[in-house]
Amino acid sequence: MxxxxxxxxxxxxxxxxxxxxxxxxxxxxxxxxxxxxxxxxxxxxxxxxxxxxxxxxxxxxxxxxxxxxxQQKQVTLTTDYFSRAVLDYLLEAGAFTPDEYNFWDAQGDFEFLRKMFGVRDKSTISSKRQWKIRKLLDLKVIPFILSDERLG
Ligand SMILES: [Zn+2]
Known part of the structure; x- marks a missing residue:
């Protein structure tokens, strides 16, 4: 596809x-x-x-x-928007890139998001982790999807 x-x-x-x-x-x-x-x-x-x-x-x-x-809506790391397969796609497609914040370990960001996605009660996620999720979605995932040439 x-x-x-x-x-x-x-x-x-x-x-x-x-x-x-x-x-x-x-x-x-x-x-x-x-x-x-x-x-x-x-x-x-x-x-x-x-x-x-x-x-x-x-x-x-x-x-x-x-x-x-x-539409400037806030995209959340929930099943409303994501699935494990979507996160796998993003990894394969190169949405996660190494930088100084992940200590040049892009795979670590993916694994973090996958783990957080699997947390059923998101309110139990610490505010520090919530912040990291927000940053990864806003700075990596969403810009990648907005510029993904496979989406016409
Ligand atoms: Zn047909």
Whole structure:
């Protein structure tokens, strides 16, 4: 899954002929580079590939985060916006970068966020950690998503 875009008036048409798509995905065959576009999110199920289905869910969440950020809403580290798969995507895509605050250990930031995401009662997270979560979301995650070229 290499690209997703939102049809401005929900009138996208899938390669299979299904109409009225809002979300149009591009799927690229990593072996030969062949692209399929546009594919509707429900049509992705026809491929019966769990990795593709998971990616659809990730891309939808990324689009939600982007929309919230563009509307100046505060994005929180909750299931409203995130999932473990979204955090994994962000790591793989390079959202976490080494800097002096993480002592040049970007992986540590990812592991911290994953751990904090797994805390059920977020009110038990210390204020120092809450602050770190906010900084990582505002300075790394959200700017990365806003500039992610896979989101059209
Ligand atoms: Zn289709």
């Amino acid at each position: 290499t690209y997703v875009e939102e049809h401005p008036s929900s009138e996208g048409e899938c390669v299979c002929g299904q109409t009225n798509l809002l979300w149009m995905f591009t799927i690229t065959n990593s072996n030969n580079g062949a692209e399929l576009f546009p594919i509707g999110s429900s049509c992705v199920n026809h491929f019966e590939r769990t990795d593709l289905n998971r990616q659809v869910a990730v891309f939808r969440k990324l689009m939600d985060i982007r929309a919230a950020a563009q």
